[in-house]
Amino acid sequence: SAVISQKPSRDICQRGTSLTIQCQVDSQVTMMFWYRQQPGQSLTLIATANQGSEATYESGFVIDKFPISRPNLTFSTLTVSNMSPEDSSIYLCSVGRRSGQETQYFGPGTRLLVL
Amino acid sequence: AQKVTQAQTEISVVEKEDVTLDCVYETRDTTYYLFWYKQPPSGELVFLIRRNSFDEQNEISGRYSWNFQKSTSSFNFTITASQVVDSAVYFCALSEAGEAAGNKLTFGGGTRVLVKP
Numbered sequence A: 001s002a003v004i005s006q007k008p009s010r011d012i013c014q015r016g017t018s019l020t021i022q023c024q025v026d027s028q029v030t031m032m033f034w035y036r037q038q039p040g041q042s043l044t045l046i047a048t049a050n051q052g053s054e055a056t057y058e059s060g061f062v063i064d065k066f067p068i069s070r071p072n073l074t075f076s077t078l079t080v081s082n083m084s085p086e087d088s089s090i091y092l093c094s095v096g097r098r099s100g101q102e103t104q105y106f107g108p109g110t111r112l113l114v115l
Numbered sequence B: 001a002q003k004v005t006q007a008q009t010e011i012s013v014v015e016k017e018d019v020t021l022d023c024v025y026e027t028r029d030t031t032y033y034l035f036w037y038k039q040p041p042s043g044e045l046v047f048l049i050r051r052n053s054f055d056e057q058n059e060i061s062g063r064y065s066w067n068f069q070k071s072t073s074s075f076n077f078t079i080t081a082s083q084v085v086d087s088a089v090y091f092c093a094l095s096e097a098g099e100a101a102g103n104k105l106t107f108g109g110g111t112r113v114l115v116k117p
Helices: none
Strands: A004-007 A010-013 A019-025 A031-037 A043-049 A068-072 A075-080 A089-096 A110-114 B003-005 B010-014 B019-021 B024-026 B032-039 B046-052 B059-061 B064-069 B074-079 B088-096 B111-116
Touching: A004 A089, A019 A031, A019 A089, A031 A075, A043 A068, A043 A075, A043 A089, A075 A089, B003 B088, B010 B019, B019 B111, B024 B074, B032 B074, B046 B059, B046 B064, B074 B088
Parallel strands: A010 A110, B010 B111
Antiparallel strands: A004 A019, A019 A075, A031 A043, A031 A089, A068 A075, A089 A110, B003 B024, B019 B074, B032 B046, B032 B088, B059 B064, B064 B074, B088 B111
16 A cells, blocks of 8 residues: 655644645555545545646535645645635545556545634 | 445444444446445544455454445444454445546445444
């Protein structure tokens, strides 16, 4: 399995500001994903981060609110823009080596609290 | 659309008791993958097992065992002789195979397991 790190591990932010979360993998991976886990809830896929092209967003998530970058096969960022208290969640990135078969491994998560 | 249901929201047991977590799924695909993940209080998601739809063999790994029943669309997870360290939230998840599916994971709601000493 890949070693995945996320920065920051946690943050407390003021409403109206933006936070960029980084996800770094120790080896090249085909698939990278961003998930949100609201307090006491399950995980919901935000988007698939595509290397060299725009991310693919799930229903209910838009690029203006959650811009994503993926400049190479080992790194991605997720920005939570114009934050409100409803954005308080754990944000997790996950990776998979190829589409359709491989297990997804998750980073340690970023705990975000918006005041 | 695919769906995963974990009917048990919370289970509390005393150490050394066995605990079984239920998972029922819905999918129209004939080829798919089922997963169990563990989320301890620290928050990271730990991969436990992957099972593909063509492999209905049950699996045992130490104190963990999994029962895949395609006829009832269930993929249940049993922890034998539970320990306090097993206290966590456990998620069942499903992904459909193929490029079009894009490896998207659909998660169940999770079952919180509390093991008391």
